[in-house]
Amino acid sequence: MNTMRTVGCAALLLALGSAACAGQDGVDLVVSSDAELGALAADLLPDLAARAGMELRSPVRLERRSRAALVRYLETKLDEELPVDEARNRVDAYALLGLVPADVDLRGVLLELYTEQVSGFYEPDSTTLFVLDDQPEEALRALLVHELVHAIQDQSVDLDALTDPSLGSDRATAAQAAIEGHATLVMFEYLTEQMTGAPVDLGSVPDFAAQVRPALEAMSAQFPALAGAPRIIRESLLFPYVDGAGYVQRLWTDGRRSDPFGPGLPLSTEQVLDSGAAAPVVVRLTVDGATPVHDDVLGRLELGILLEDVVGLSGGTESAARAVADGWDGDRYALVELADGRRTLVSVIVWDSPGARDRFVDAVESSSGGFGGSVAVTRIDVGGKAASMLRIGVGEYTVTASLEHDGA
Numbered sequence: 001m002n003t004m005r006t007v008g009c010a011a012l013l014l015a016l017g018s019a020a021c022a023g024q025d026g027v028d029l030v031v032s033s034d035a036e037l038g039a040l041a042a043d044l045l046p047d048l049a050a051r052a053g054m055e056l057r058s059p060v061r062l063e064r065r066s067r068a069a070l071v072r073y074l075e076t077k078l079d080e081e082l083p084v085d086e087a088r089n090r091v092d093a094y095a096l097l098g099l100v101p102a103d104v105d106l107r108g109v110l111l112e113l114y115t116e117q118v119s120g121f122y123e124p125d126s127t128t129l130f131v132l133d134d135q136p137e138e139a140l141r142a143l144l145v146h147e148l149v150h151a152i153q154d155q156s157v158d159l160d161a162l163t164d165p166s167l168g169s170d171r172a173t174a175a176q177a178a179i180e181g182h183a184t185l186v187m188f189e190y191l192t193e194q195m196t197g198a199p200v201d202l203g204s205v206p207d208f209a210a211q212v213r214p215a216l217e218a219m220s221a222q223f224p225a226l227a228g229a230p231r232i233i234r235e236s237l238l239f240p241y242v243d244g245a246g247y248v249q250r251l252w253t254d255g256r257r258s259d260p261f262g263p264g265l266p267l268s269t270e271q272v273l274d275s276g277a278a279a280p281v282v283v284r285l286t287v288d289g290a291t292p293v294h295d296d297v298l299g300r301l302e303l304g305i306l307l308e309d310v311v312g313l314s315g316g317t318e319s320a321a322r323a324v325a326d327g328w329d330g331d332r333y334a335l336v337e338l339a340d341g342r343r344t345l346v347s348v349i350v351w352d353s354p355g356a357r358d359r360f361v362d363a364v365e366s367s368s369g370g371f372g373g374s375v376a377v378t379r380i381d382v383g384g385k386a387a388s389m390l391r392i393g394v395g396e397y398t399v400t401a402s403l404e405h406d407g408a
Contacts, residue, residue, distance in 0.1 A: 011198050032062040041144055051186045053257035060151040061128040067115070070132060073123075074114050078107050081165070082350065084285040093335040096345040096392045099232040099302070111230055113237065119143055121180065122357070124148035124159045135241035149183035156257035157261045160396065170269050170280075170299025177272045178260035185252075188212070188245070193212020193216055203253050207339060209246025216242055218318050232305055239269070247272045269279040270300035270328060274363055281330035281350050282404035283382065289397035290344075294335040298347065300328045310370040311363050325354025336397060344393030348401040350385050357386040364390065 020208065029045045032038035041062050049056040065073075082090075087106045095102040096128045120131040120143045130300050135292055138231045153159060160272060162175040200210060216238060219228050226234060248260045285295060298306070307313045307321035333347035351357040364377045373393035380387045383403035 008333045010180065013154065028059055028328030030062050031059045034064055037064065038062055041148060044144055044148055047134050048148050051189060052149050052152055053217055053259050054152050054156055056152055060148065061129055063128060065135040068132055070118060070341040071115055072110055077193060078111060078282065082107060087300060089335055092343050093294055093333065093345055094232065098371040099306060100230045102372065102391050104230065109233065111224040113229060116223055120147050122147050124154050129155060141273055142191055146183045146187040148377060149186050153179060159330035170297040173269055174266040174269050174272050176263040177240040177247060178265055181248045183322050184241045184245040185248050199247050202249055203255060204335045206251040209242050212245060213242045232302060235305060245271050247275065250275050267271060268299060274404060283330050283332035283348055283350060285332050285334050285348060286400040287334055287397055290336045290338050290395060292334045293337045295332060298333055300325055307363065311367045313363055313371065324359045325351040336395065338395045342395065344391065346399050347390040348382065348387055350387045354386040357388050361388050
């Protein structure tokens with residue numbers, strides 16, 4: 001589920017008049033009203049830029065803020081990025097899909113989550129890194145290591161443009177995974193070297209994400225708001241850090257420390273999970289006889305959760321849900337409002353093959369239910385590719401699907 005894109009959950013990772021502050025070469029690297037904090041950041045920046053494989057082009061702004069100021073900032077960002085009507089539409093869509101309760105207060109959940117989780121954040125609009133003033137001094141270095149990477153990224157890449165909601169939730173989540181995974185990998189590598197006293201190259205560690213995930217999932221239980229959130233929200237928050245770090249780690253196996261932007265930027269959560277996956281097709285829906293009020297892309301990540309939690313597929317490491325979800329090639333859903341005010345949902349998924357499509361249709365038809373309304377699923381073709389159409393809720397209207405093939 002789409003969440004606010006400018007704030008990171010640094011607290012979970014940590015469970016593992018201005019002063020110009022100069023780095024080791026005497027060049028001013030940080031501008032801050034807090035000389036001590038600025039000096040610490042200036043000491044870190046050259047090494048972090050080298051580890052990230054990016055150029056430090058200008059000084060970084062760094063300030064402390066109170067938690068009350070953070071709450072005010074989060075409320076403002078919620079109003080900008082998830083206004084009340086948008087939140088309602090997303091809840092209605094995901095409730096019909098069976099992924100959240102129909103009465104969940106999405107804005108309230110996100111505000112509680114971020115207030116609980118955030119200990120520092122980089123804000124692209126003001127190009128400033130903010131550290132909360134309630135953080136213990138011993139935690140500052142680890143916090144700065146992660147967030148300073150975002151400041152370095154933002155000097156070469158427009159972070160907001162990469163995660164623009166108009167690109168669709170799945171593509172924005174994939175870009176967020178590149179951003180957060182990059183910073184997370186640099187942070188883990190730096191902290192590991194600090195603990196061991198020996199050089200570490202995480203690019204050579206096999207299946208890094210699989211090794212990190214159990215620890216982060218176990219630590220998430222220590223945070224009540226995160227532990228109590230619907231799974232689809234928990235996963236959308238953890239995915240950029242865990243699977244994003246795995247994606248960047250795979251880019252680094254050639255030893256060249258390529259940044260995950262430009263040609264390395266994933267266009268879907270499928271490409272984050274499988275670096276060899278092709279760009280997805282882009283599905284467009286046209287609805288006649290009713291009013292579409294919201295549309296978006298579910299994506300490979302959320303499809304997998306749908307198959308496990310709603311359709312009921314489960315299993316071991318190579319689970320039945322994964323076997324079906326891996327056939328995903330693109331999708332779009334639309335929340336549709338009927339003349340009498342009732343809302344229904346239609347989802348069209350394009351599949352790699354007719355066999356992949358058939359496995360999905362058979363799984364939905366065999367499921368015991370869990371969707372938020374009556375379900376009808378049919379086999380269709382879209383642009384010469386095997387596809388499925390899933391309708392949830394009762395309503396008379398027609399839907400036409402078409403494809404854009406370039407995925408760009």
